Amino acid sequence: MKQNIAKVFTFSLLASSISFISCVDNEKNLFDADQLKQIYEETFPVKNIDPDGDWTVSRSVTARVSVNGDQGVDYKIQIFDADPLSPGSTAKLLAEGTVNQSTTLNVVMDCATALDKVFVARIDEHKRYLVQPAAIENGTVTAHFGDKGTPTRSMSRAVATSIPVMEAPYTxxxxxxxxxxxxxxxxxxxxxxxxxxxxxxxxxxxxxxxxxxxxxxxxxxxxxxxxxxxxxxxxxxxxxxxxxxxxxxxxxxxxxxxxxxxxxxxxxxxxxxxxxxxxxxxxxxxxxxxxxxxxxxxxxxxxxxxxxxxxxxxxxxxxxxxxxxxxxxxxxxxxxxxxxxxxxxxxxxxxxx
CATH class of the missing domain: 2.160.20 (Pectate Lyase C-like)
Structure with a gap:
């Protein structure tokens, strides 16, 4: 076994020497930087890159949510980047807050620039969920579970969620x-x-x-x-x-x-x-x-x-x-x-x- 390893090692050294020698011709360096640059330019998949282009991948979006519910009851609002109730959903929570019949939730959240709508969930005190999609238009999302024109209420951002998810009982x-x-x-x-x-x-x-x-x-x-x-x-x-x-x-x-x-x-x-x-x-x-x-x-x-x-x-x-x-x-x-x-x-x- 040792003898076989030695033979392979010797051959590898020889192959390496051949490869090294092949890069030199009478002490002349065969590496051509201009030619390599040309190859890169011809094969690079993206052309005509605009140096003044906008490479931003996220943006700020303002959400306004109102609720018409039971008098004196606070409702939790959660905003997601995808439908959180879909089976196997990987929806990310963008923001959350509370609102009631006489207040409106205003929140600024970070969204991917490619996102054109969000999903707004209203959760009552018995943990019953109502979810509706809302389009992002001119950097603003408006969702109504109730009346408009109510006073502003404070809010807080959030980074985690625990919406109940149920797999189908049977296949x-x-x-x-x-x-x-x-x-x-x-x-x-x-x-x-x-x-x-x-x-x-x-x-x-x-x-x-x-x-x-x-x-x-x-x-x-x-x-x-x-x-x-x-x-x-x-x-x-x-x-x-x-x-x-x-x-x-x-x-x-x-x-x-x-x-x-x-x-x-x-x-x-x-x-x-x-x-x-x-x-x-x-x-x-x-x-x-x-x-x-x-x-x-x-x-x-x-x-x-x-x-x-x-x-x-x-x-x-x-x-x-x-x-x-x-x-x-x-x-x-x-x-x-x-x-x-x-x-x-x-x-x-x-x-x-």
Whole structure:
């Protein structure tokens, strides 16, 4: 081994000598500075650089934000360079301050020159977020969550943020796999039933399981069903509204305590004129991207979903969304489209993000 290393080392020295000698011709230096300069000029990727050009990469922008809210309540304002609620967001906090119904936030912040809009967030005392984009025009940003023409309030800059971010509860692949083994719902079923209850429950093994997965039939399904609770041995009930299925709720469908309604990409729930989707205690909804809940009526969540988080990355477009009853509050995270004629949250601690 040592002998091989010596041979290589000798060869390397010889090669180095050859390279060194090749740069000299009868003691004449072959390096041509003028030629090298010409090569640089011909190959450099940027041409015609203006020595008087503006190479500034940041600028000062003035933001003015006002809020129309509850009397005497201060709202936190945060301004970002990107949408902070987008999944995987890397939004940077540019400035923050506080404002109320009778004041306006004025703040000067540093922004990249390429930035043409910012995202302004209003956070209330229950940590509910409203975010809106605002264009940068002539070095100024104006955002209104309320009235104009109010007195100035002091502010402070900030460099960090902790906006709640929630990943989708399920992946598309996970739901696709669950659909393969999920039991097709039948009209009139109690999804919390025991296999020994009257009816045809004993014919389906799902009614012996503690965690139960069901799916709405293909096409349009307008049959009613419910979940009465845990007395039949169920600890969790999951109902998938799959791609290509439309579940029409013609009356009040109530799900008690343990039910999650999951609307897959391409699945739809239609709440008819006399219908409503009622979720009580530990029941909640998950609308995946591309899923939808639409209709003439709406959704009612009672007794706070028992700490479960309701999630929408699709479209909810219906008459009302009502949160009431006891409990510690409902968490509702919206990454999609939420269109309502009426939103009423009377349960203390409710968070809408």
């Amino acid at each position: 598309a692949d996970f739901i696709s796999a669950k659909k393969v083994t999920a039991t097709v719902v039948q009209a009139g079923w109690d999804l919390g039933a025991s296999s020994g209850w009257a009816g045809n429950y004993k014919e389906y093994p799902v009614f012996t399981e503690s965690e139960r997965w069901f799916k709405i039939p293909d096409g349009t399904f307008n049959g009613g069903f419910t979940t009465s609770g845990v007395s039949g041995g169920a600890q969790a009930v999951k109902v998938i509204v799959p791609q290509g299925s439309t579940w029409v709720i013609e009356n009040s469908n109530q799900f008690s305590n343990i039910t999650e309604i999951i609307v897959e990409n391409g699945g739809k729930i239609e709440v008819a004129k006399n219908g409503s989707l009622v979720l009580t205690q530990a029941s909640y909804i998950t609308v995946m991207q591309g899923g939808s809940i639409v209709g003439d009526r709406g959704i009612q969540i009672t007794n706070s979903s028992a700490g479960r988080t309701n999630y929408n990355a699709g479209t909810i477009d219906c008459d009302f969304f009502k949160i009431d009853g006891g409990g510690s509050g409902v968490d509702f995270v919206n990454y999609g489209t939420l269109k309502l004629n009426s939103y009423n949250a009377s349960t203390n601690g409710t968070t809408l993000i």
